[in-house]
Amino acid sequence: MRNVTNLALTGSLAAAMLIATTTAHADREGWPSNFTVGTASQGGTFYVYGSGWANLIADELGDISGAGEVTGGPTQNLALVHSGELAFGLTTMGPATDAVNGESPLAPGVPMDNVCALFPMYETPFSITALSNSGITSISDIPDGARIGFGPAASTSDVYFPAFLEELGVNFDRRNGGWNDLAGQLQDGLLDVIAFAAGIPIPAVSQLEVQTNVNIVEFTEEEQATIIENFPVSEFWIPASTYTTLEEDARAVSMWNFAISRCDLPEDFVYEVTRITMENNDKMRNIHRSAETSIPENIVHNTVLPFHPGAARWYQENGYEIDEALIK
Structure with missing residues (x-):
C-alpha cells in the first residue's frame, strides 16, 4: 500500500511540475530568446x-x-x-x-x-581631465586651439560639451574616439584635454590615475551657473571619494x-x-x-x-x- 501511495504522490508531483512548466512557457509566449x-x-x-x-x-x-x-x-x-x-x-x-x-x-x-x-x-556629470604636467587646472587655463577629446561622435559628451565650452569662450580643436583610445592619446601627448560625460567613476579616468598624474578640472561657480542657464543640465558635485586625485568635491553639471x-x-x-x-x-x-x-x-x-x-x-x-x- 505504501508503494502505491508513493507512486501516486510521485505521479501527482510530476503532473504538477509539468503543469507549472507548461504555464511558465505559456506566460513567455512571444518573448525573445535573446x-x-x-x-x-x-x-x-x-x-x-x-x-x-x-x-x-x-x-x-x-x-x-x-x-x-x-x-x-x-x-x-x-x-x-x-x-x-x-x-x-x-x-x-x-x-x-x-x-x-x-x-x-x-x-x-x-x-x-x-x-x-x-x-x-x-x-551623468560633465567633467574635464588633463595631465598634471599640462598646467591646466581650470577651464580658463585651456589654451587657445587646444586638442580636446569629446568621446564618440554623436555621444552625449560630443553633442553637449563642445557647446558648453563655446559658451564659456574656449576655442578648441575637436577630436572624437572611444574613451580608452582618447585616454591613451592624452597620456601620449596627442590631446590636451578630455571632456567626459559619463557616470562616475569613469573607468578610463581611474585607469589614467594609476598610470600617470592627472587633474580633474572643475567648473567655477560662475561657469556652472552659465551652463545651467543655457542647457538642460543640473548642478552636480563630484565627491572627493570618486578619484584618488580629488582632495575635495569638484563642481560640475549633470544630466540624468x-x-x-x-x-x-x-x-x-x-x-x-x-x-x-x-x-x-x-x-x-x-x-x-x-x-x-x-x-x-x-x-x-x-x-x-x-x-x-x-x-x-x-x-x-x-x-x-x-x-x-x-x-x-
Whole structure:
C-alpha cells in the first residue's frame, strides 16, 4: 500500500511540475530568446553598466541570453532601439528629448516613437581631465586651439560639451574616439584635454590615475551657473571619494540617464525585466556603484519618454505614481 501511495504522490508531483512548466512557457509566449543592450564605447560607464545589467537579466530569467553591445552612445542607442535593431539601450535625457521631437542628428525630422523608458540609471556629470604636467587646472587655463577629446561622435559628451565650452569662450580643436583610445592619446601627448560625460567613476579616468598624474578640472561657480542657464543640465558635485586625485568635491553639471526599450516588446517580458532590476539594487551596485541611484523613486526625472506599459505596471503595483499621459 505504501508503494502505491508513493507512486501516486510521485505521479501527482510530476503532473504538477509539468503543469507549472507548461504555464511558465505559456506566460513567455512571444518573448525573445535573446536580447542586446546598446551601451557606448569601452572605457566608459555605459559599457560597464549596460553589459553587467544584460548579464543580470539573463541570469535571473534563466533561459534567455543577453549581452551589451559597443555603440556610439545615447544618440545612436535611441536610433537603434527605435528601428528595432536593439531591444534595449541606455540614453541620456538631453538626446532623448531631441529624439522624441524629431531633432536627433542621426535622423533629422523623424520623431522616434518606438522608444520607451524603463528605469532611472544615474546622473551623468560633465567633467574635464588633463595631465598634471599640462598646467591646466581650470577651464580658463585651456589654451587657445587646444586638442580636446569629446568621446564618440554623436555621444552625449560630443553633442553637449563642445557647446558648453563655446559658451564659456574656449576655442578648441575637436577630436572624437572611444574613451580608452582618447585616454591613451592624452597620456601620449596627442590631446590636451578630455571632456567626459559619463557616470562616475569613469573607468578610463581611474585607469589614467594609476598610470600617470592627472587633474580633474572643475567648473567655477560662475561657469556652472552659465551652463545651467543655457542647457538642460543640473548642478552636480563630484565627491572627493570618486578619484584618488580629488582632495575635495569638484563642481560640475549633470544630466540624468534612463534605460530604454522598444515599445513593442511584450508587456510581461518588460515587466519582469523591470522587476528584476528594481528589486535587486544590491546586485546592480555590484555592477557599478553609480547604480545606487537606479531606484524607483527616481522615475520622476523622466518627463520626456513614455514608459513601457510593462514597466509602468510594476511601478504602479508598488505604489509609484506615473501620469497616465506618460505611459505608452
